[in-house]
Amino acid sequence: MVTITIDGIEYEAREGQTVLDVAKENNIPIPSLCHHEALKPWGACRMCVVELNGKIMASCTLPVAKDQNIKTKSELVKTVRKVVLNLLLARCPHSKTIQQLARLYGITKTTLKADEGRDNCILCNVCTRVCAQLGSSAIATVKRGSEKEIGTPFGEKPPDCIGCLSCARNCPTETIKFEETDAGRIIWNKSFEMAECSICKAKTVLTKEQVVFFAKKSGLPEEYFAKCDECARKETAETFAQLVINPGAHIMKAWGFTFGKLEAKAITASPVLPQKFERS
Numbered sequence: 001m002v003t004i005t006i007d008g009i010e011y012e013a014r015e016g017q018t019v020l021d022v023a024k025e026n027n028i029p030i031p032s033l034c035h036h037e038a039l040k041p042w043g044a045c046r047m048c049v050v051e052l053n054g055k056i057m058a059s060c061t062l063p064v065a066k067d068q069n070i071k072t073k074s075e076l077v078k079t080v081r082k083v084v085l086n087l088l089l090a091r092c093p094h095s096k097t098i099q100q101l102a103r104l105y106g107i108t109k110t111t112l113k114a115d116e117g118r119d120n121c122i123l124c125n126v127c128t129r130v131c132a133q134l135g136s137s138a139i140a141t142v143k144r145g146s147e148k149e150i151g152t153p154f155g156e157k158p159p160d161c162i163g164c165l166s167c168a169r170n171c172p173t174e175t176i177k178f179e180e181t182d183a184g185r186i187i188w189n190k191s192f193e194m195a196e197c198s199i200c201k202a203k204t205v206l207t208k209e210q211v212v213f214f215a216k217k218s219g220l221p222e223e224y225f226a227k228c229d230e231c232a233r234k235e236t237a238e239t240f241a242q243l244v245i246n247p248g249a250h251i252m253k254a255w256g257f258t259f260g261k262l263e264a265k266a267i268t269a270s271p272v273l274p275q276k277f278e279r280s
């Protein structure tokens with residue numbers, strides 16, 4: 001453990017944590033856009049800057065160290081965040097996320113030339129990193145310079161996309177559009193059918209491609225994943241009831257089932273990513 005000071009108060013921090021981790025753990029408000037707790041620090045948006053010994057540092061990539069004295073609300077910090085927000089507002093003048101954040105710093109309009117025709121993407125790469133972490137890597141940053149954007153290979157329907165929606169649900173500016181019905185969903189111009197429950201044949205919340213993907217990744221049969229909520233709940237209850245009655249005979253089944261469900265949840269992690277909009 002190390003002790004660090006944030007805004008004059010001492011906090012215990014664990015080795016390997018970043019200053020942003022400690023701040024979030026202790027409800028100290030530091031705004032962040034490209035940070036996601038399920039992903040490696042990226043350090044791109046500069047919203048999370050703090051002051052350390054008169055220098056401005058991104059708190060999401062700043063490891064804690066003994067006797068650090070961090071300031072999160074100094075004039076220098078506020079000035080830098082305002083500069084960043086002024087730029088972001090010029091890039092995405094219609095993004096509600098950026099507008100709200102800017103208002104917290106007293107900015108209602110960018111002083112720069114606003115790019116009215118652009119979408120709300122701030123190039124934080126949360127979407128591409130989430131997708132890569134899932135193991136799909138279906139989308140990427142394409143084009144260069146001011147034309148840079150998030151897209152699919154050759155602008156076509158992405159062959160590796162499994163329709164999990166993790167990219168869209170974790171985009172801080174809600175830029176990635178998708179359509180969802182009981183029967184299926186469309187994202188990146190690609191249509192997906194929902195998988196049927198292997199027990200009752202009702203539609204599940206996973207696409208057929210997700211079921212195949214999870215089964216392949218985990219080595220578990222597709223039936224573990226292709227379950228509607230009700231059947232999954234029933235199966236869990238039955239498995240645990242059997243465990244109580246006859247632990248020896250059912251322990252292997254229970255472990256298999258539990259791991260299967262947990263893995264599905266972890267990967268789908270989209271409604272996922274908890275601290276999603278908990279920027280402060």
Ligand code: SF4
Pocket residue numbers: 120121122123124125126127128150167170171172173174175176
């Ligand atoms: S689409 Fe959203 S998540 Fe992806 S880079 Fe742009 S703002 Fe970030």
Ligand code: SF4
Pocket residue numbers: 130131134136137138139158160161162163164165166167168187188
């Ligand atoms: S829907 Fe899932 S697989 Fe497809 S691009 Fe988004 S994160 Fe990747």
Ligand code: FES
Pocket residue numbers: 031032033034035042043044045046047048049058059060061
């Ligand atoms: S640079 Fe730290 S959250 Fe983006």
